[in-house]
Amino acid sequence: MKDTTRDTKALERELEEELHSTGYGTYILVWLGLIGLTAITVTVAGLNLGSFALIAALIIATVKSALVVNYFMHIKFDTPIFKIFVTICIIVVLTIFIITFFDYLYREPLI
Structure with missing residues (x-):
């Protein structure tokens, strides 16, 4: 006997991909x-x-x-959890950039 729930979930994913495909x-x-x-x-x-x-x-x-x-x-x-993950990654990268810019801005000249 086939597992119909697995087939149903696969079909739902395929239909969702078709609905979200952009032309x-x-x-x-x-x-x-x-x-x-x-x-x-x-x-x-x-x-x-x-x-x-x-x-x-x-x-x-x-x-x-x-x-x-x-x-x-x-x-x-995509799913909301993936959007949250991407947003967190962007925030971390921006934080690193901002810290680097402030370090460069307030650094004493070497000469």
Whole structure:
């Protein structure tokens, strides 16, 4: 006798994957958005914004990375525990970057 609960769960997973699959149109729109944001980044880099150029570039890069993670890595359709895990990893990496930047900012000159 076959285990019907195992077959049912496998079928449910397959149906869920089909429901969450995005079409080519979504990927093309995300790709066009990434190209547009890259053009904005290059334009902002050419402007004389001083220290705000770096802030603008980081904000645009954050939006671009969110698009890539959500659509191309399919985090948007994953289970909540996986989303929490990815969020914790991002927070840890950002914390390490911030600590490094502050260390560099307040370091005494060697000469």
